[in-house]
Amino acid sequence: MTASDPSPAGPGGGTQPEEADRLRELLRSPGYLKGLVFCALIGVPVSLAAFWFLVALHELEHLMWGGLPEALGWDVPPWWWPLPLLLVAGTAVGLVVTHLPGAGGHIPASGLHTGGITSRALPGVILAAVLSLPLGATLGPEAPLIALGGGLALFFRDLARVPATVQSTALLGAAGAAAAVAVIFGSPLIAGVLLIEVAGVGGPQLFAVMLPALLSSGVGSLVFTGFGRWTGFDAPSLSVKVGVPLPRLDAGDVLWSVPMAVALGIVMHLIMRGGRRTARFVAKRPVVHTTLCALAAGVCAAVYALTTGRSPANVASSGQGTLSQMAADPHSWGIGALIAVVLCTSVAYALCLGSLRGGPVFPSLFLGCAVGVLLAPLPGLGVVPGMAAGMAAATTSALRLPVSSIVLVVLVLGSVAMTPVVILAAVVAFVTTQLLPPGSPVPPVGKPAEPPTAPPPAAGAPGSV
Secondary structure: OOOOOOOOOOOOOOOHHHHHHHHHHHHHOHHHHHHHHHHHHHHHHHHHHHHHHHHHHHHHHHHHHHHHHHHOOOOOOOOOOHHHHHHHHHHHHHHHHHHOHHHHOOOHHHOOOOOOOOHHHHHHHHHHHHHHOOOOOOOEOHHHHHHHHHHHHHHHHHHOOOOOOHHHHHHHHHHHHHHHHHHHHOOHHHHHHHHHHHHOOOOHHHHHHHHHHHHHHHHHHHHHHHHHHHHOOOOOOOOOOOOOOOOOOOHHHHHHHHHHHHHHHHHHHHHHHHHHHHHHHHHHOHHHHHHHHHHHHHHHHHHHHHHHOOOHHHOOOOOHHHHHHHHHOHHHOOHHHHHHHHHHHHHHHHHHHOOOOOEOHHHHHHHHHHHHHHHOOOOOOOHHHHHHHHHHHHHHHHHOOHHHHHHHHHHHHOOOOOHHHHHHHHHHHHHHHHHOOOOOOOOOOOOOOOOOOOOOOOOOOOOOO
């Protein structure tokens, strides 16, 4: 696990035969082979920890938004239900951020990260996620899962007394993160692809990081699937069942996906900039301002429930459950309800991105799906192509990870039939967001924002959004 660091392939790097020789040398090194075996082994406990973490989040969310309202006599939560829950969430997360190591994990507005979380920071990361996600944060669980997997991998390394080197930290952190994130996305493939783009590595280093990540996530996926069947508990992964027939793509679907992707690219760019503005506001007074932002997100959910008569959980959640409902029966959503859910979720998403703790993937998928269903009545555009293009464009714009977004949307849909519009929408949205002016970076908690002194990171680099 202490192999040399060869220069990357490509212009200015070594030739292909030289790169192949370096790769063979790396794969033959005893340290790297031992690292592969260790990564396969840690895939088991990491996937089990991720399983129980997701089970806990799922059960707490069901209790907060299903069991407790029913016990009080309501079939669905009343319109004001998100207000006290998010008031508690904001105050508690603010206290975790200011008093526990690690500040509760990465701020969601800064994007997905694979490093920087130590085993000492794990309690704060888990606590902040448990206080955010079940209580109504418009965020997903993928960022805390990545932190959980990477932190546990390094914890097991320390237990096994494996020497802590830069290479071992990178490899084990990537492997642990991949094993954990494969659980929520339902496939080790998306975990591997996501790690390629988030880590921003290339050449032989790409294979050096990806082989442990794929091996660990593959083993973890097997354990996760089997363990769920053995225990009877449900830790749902992200997938949808489209309730209408998958059509054949025509010219209208392809043509409409381009302006839709441009529009979503602009909208998601504004949402992410809003999240960074929220983070700068929160950094000045973390406890008070986190509470205010969380409460404002609760107001968005309450306004949605008041204007539509639907559950406030459609806004005050990751969007995973609502996404499945919308995909299964898109025609049950009227135009007014779709406009309301898009507007209210967008504002709540921006507020939560900079204040609470979670991940940016799930709400972006839901927003893209809702916009696709909303625009489906356009002449020549089908419901399913609209959903596919919308999800691809929104996710790519939020993450700035086009390949991962394409693979994720195809896997979520469970079919390759929509792949052409998915790819087209992702590419157009990515180009659109790259051409828009970047915003200021997310400041550390408790410190004022500083103007950027260097160009923004390249797409897929750690911290890019």
